Amino acid sequence: MKVVVDMDVCQDHGQCVFASPEVFRLSDEGRLLYVAEPDESLREDVEDAADVCPLQAITIED
Amino acid sequence: MSTMDRIVVAGASLGGLRTAEQLRRAKFAGEIVVVGDEPHMPYNRPPLSKEVLAGKAGFDSVAFRPKAAAGDVVWRLGSAVASADLAGRTLTLADGESLSYDGLVVATGLRPRRLDVPGPVGGRHTVRTLDDARALQGALRPGARVVVVGAGFIGCEVAATARGLGAEVTVVEPTPLPLVRALGEVLARALLERHRAQGVRFALGRTVSRFTGTDERVTGLVLDDESRVRADVVVEAVGSLPNVEWLEGNGLDLSDGLLCDEQLRAVGAPGGVVGVGDVARFPNARYDAVARRVEHWSVPGDSAKHAARTLVGAEQEAFAPLPSFWSDQYEYRVQSFGAPGLGAGDVRVLEGDPAGDVLVGYHDGGGRLVGVVALGGAAVVARAAAYRGELSSISAGSAGSAGSAGSSDFSVMQGALS
Helix, strand or coil, rough: EEEEEECCCCCCCCCCHHCCCEEECCCCCEEEEEEECCCCHHHHHHHHHHHHHCCCEEECCC | CCCCCEEEEEECCCCHHHHHHHHCCCCCCEEEEEEEEECCCCCCHHHHHCCCCCCCCCCHHHHHCCHHHHCCEEEECCCEEEEECCCCCEEEEEECCCCCCCEECCCCCCEEECCCCCCCCCCCECCCHHHHHHHHHHHHHCCEEEEEEEECCHHHHHHHHHHHHECCCCEECCCCCCHHHCCCCHHHHHHHHHHCCCCCCEEEEECCEEEEEEECCEEEECCCCEEECCEEEEECCCCCCCCCHCCCCCCCCCCCCEEECCCCCCCCCCCCCECCCHEEEECCCCCCCCEECCCHHHHHHHHHHHHHHHHHCCCCCCCCCCCCEEEEEECCEEEEEEEEHHHCCCEEEEECCCCCEEEEEECCCCCCCEEEEEEHHHHHHHHHHCHHHHHHHHCCCCCCCHHCCCCCCCCCCCCCCC
């Protein structure tokens, strides 16, 4: 599974961090960091993370 | 539930889309039909009062991308549901078509409340749909006199966007401070100062008595103290009404949206009817047994997931989402986690200063933190998120006195502040 976050669109809401903490986190400055190729077992969490993004900036490329 | 062949989703916005997707995730293999009154596929509404209104975002940038698993969903767009016969499991659409179902998702959302005062109608706008935002965008020219009625989240965001476009903006609000019902006095004052610093004028503690103008167009407002405000454009941001009229005659409680139980089942309905999104009035087991409608962006997604599992008969705990909302105004963000309204009686600045970046905590009668709201930039918003774990630990049965407040609002005394 490949995760792409459009960082031009991301506004650091951090909702993805709660849905999928293994893949997404916020730095101390509040900026988003993420794992680009997470394990397949995390798919449902990553789908939830994409759903809860207020900017819809997260795409899962199979 | 094994005899369920067709689920109809009434409402084709975020809640309807997410319910369709979650039904597929929950292994529902029957037909899914989504009915919506707007002609558009589901799109994201928060940008309507900001980027779309500023002319910076078109439909493509706000349209949701439905998941591949929901690729076989049937979309019946451009036709509202006119009525429902729940006993007969049949809907009638506005275009006269009749649609039978085995499961029904009520996700028909809200429409803007309108001001019921005399005067011309032309030039008065609301911001709920893409078409609304496009119509208003064309009127927000530099120098245009824009009057926003209502200083809630939509009103404040529209005011900020209109200022950014160079319009002259006046906000009329019946309470003494903008957003005081949602945020309490400390942050309401901080936001008022930020808007004033940007040149927005306020008529606080005032209501609209009538509109003035020609037969076709509004050119001004008369307020309840007989003061007059000139206007080229009026934006009415005075709250919303749930779209439930189509459900009347079925013995449901529709007094403020559709009353649902802790599994989002419609109370008083035959089996197989659930409520999703801001039309649903539901108890949040995290706090208490009081059913409330919640107009946060997170609610359609959270409730869709729960309601889809209810419809397919999955065992699950009572619905207990952690509330969360945000608002972007100028370069500032308001970010909330938890239930600030349940902690209205004990509000403390946790970090920072209301004049700059600030984090405010809301506590119940026992002094326990039940909500936080940050105002400012990314760093303080991230600090608010750091409290999310603590706020999540409030679970069903542990809410203590939080619910005894019996209100999700800050009490606002007219004229007590100035």
